[in-house]
Amino acid sequence: MKTTLKKRETMHMLCLKGLELFHNKGFYNTSLDDILNELSLSKGAFYHHFKSKEDFFINIVQNLVVQKVYALLVEPLHTQDNPLHVIVDSLERALEPSKGNEMAYGFMLNDFLTEFNKRNKEIHRYLKDILNVWEVNLISVLKKGKLDGHIARHVDCEGVATYIISSYLGMRSLLMDNSNEGQLKYQYIQQLKQYCKVLSEQESLA
Amino acid sequence: MKTTLKKRETMHMLCLKGLELFHNKGFYNTSLDDILNELSLSKGAFYHHFKSKEDFFINIVQNLVVQKVYALLVEPLHTQDNPLHVIVDSLERALEPSKGNEMAYGFMLNDFLTEFNKRNKEIHRYLKDILNVWEVNLISVLKKGKLDGHIARHVDCEGVATYIISSYLGMRSLLMDNSNEGQLKYQYIQQLKQYCKVLSEQESLA
C-alpha cells in the first residue's frame, strides 16, 4: 500500500517537473538529466517508473495536460448561458497568466503539437485528440445555442469552431515572447467579440 | 568572377535544400548530413560557406523566407481595392497547396517561430521581425480602407491585424496533418469573410 503510494508520489513529482521543463524549454530540448537533477533523482529511478522518455511524456499528457484542457476550455462551456458569452469568457480566462504561480497551461497545446508533428506521430495524435474533444464540445454548445435562439440560423457551427480554435492556437505564437502580452490579449478578446456579433441572432440580416 | 558565381550557386543549392528539409522535418531534427548527402556535398564544403548551422539558417531566412512572405502576404495587399477583399484573397491564396511542386511556404513561419522560441532568441527575432512587417502592412492597408470608406470608423485596425494574424498562424497547427485539409481551409475562409462583415462600413450600426 505505502509502496504504491511512494511509487505514485515519485511518478507525480517527475511528471510535474517534466511538464514544467518541457513547457519552458521544449521536449527535445530538455534532457532527462535536466529533470532528474532538479529533483535529485537518478536515471535508475526514472527508468524504474517509465520505459522511455516518450512513454513518460504520454503519461504527462494523459495525467496533466488533458485535465488542464478540460478545466480551462471544456467544462466552462457547459453553462446554461449564451454560448457566445461563455466561449469568450472561457478563452479570456484561458489566456490569463493563470492564478498563482501556475504556468499558462492553456498555451502549451500548440507548442507541443508543433514540436511533435514532425517527430512523433503517436504523441501528435494524442495531442490532436485533445484538441478534437475541445472542438466537439464547442460545436455542441454552438448548436445548442442555435436552438435556444442565441445564435443565428445561418451559422456554420463547425466552421465557427475551427475559426475559434485556430485563432486561439495562433495567439500562442504571438504571445511567445512576453512583449505586449496584455495588449495582445486585449486586442484578441475585443476582436473575438466583434466576430461573435455576426454569429448572434440579433445581427443576422445577412 | 566565375569563382563568385560558383560560390553563390553552391550556397543557393544548400539553402534551397536546407529550407526544404528544415520545413519538412524541423531545424533541429535535420542534421547537416541529411542535407549534404542529398546534394552529394561534404562537411568541408558546408563549413567553407557557412560558419555554423544557425548562421546557415539565418542566411536561408534572409534570402528565401523573407521573399516568400513578401510575395504571398505583403505585396498582394497593395492593390487599389477594398482592403477586406484583398486580405481575404491573399490569405486564401497563401493557404493554397501552392502552384506546382513548391511547398506551402506560407505556413512555415509559425513552425519556425515555435521551434526557435525556446532555443535561439536571435533567430526567433529574425522571424518575428518578418511577422511584424506583415502586421505593419496589414494595419496600413486597413487604415487606408477606413479613409476610403470601405471600413467602419469604429474599427481598431491594430486589433484586427492581430486577430487576422493569429487565426492565420493557428491554421498551421490545424493543417499539420493533412486530413481534412480542404475542408479546414474552406471553413477558415468562410468565417474570415463573416468576420469581415463586422468591419465593413455597411454593417456598422454598433
Added chain:
DNA sequence: ATCAAAACCGACCAAGAGGTCGGTTTAATG
C-alpha cells in the same frame, strides 16, 4: 603550363543524450 586561391573532401573529435544494468538502500511484513 604554372601557380595560388578558392572550393571541396572526409576522417576525426568532443559533447550531449537516451538508455542499460549490476549493485545498494529503503521499508513493509512475518
Added chain:
DNA sequence: CATTAAACCGACCTCTTGGTCGGTTTTGAT
C-alpha cells in the same frame, strides 16, 4: 530481526551531431 521486493543509484555504453582541420582537387589568371 530477517527477508524480500520495490525503489533508487550512478557508472557506463552507444549513437548522433555539430564542428574541425590537414590534405586534395578545381579553377582562373598570368
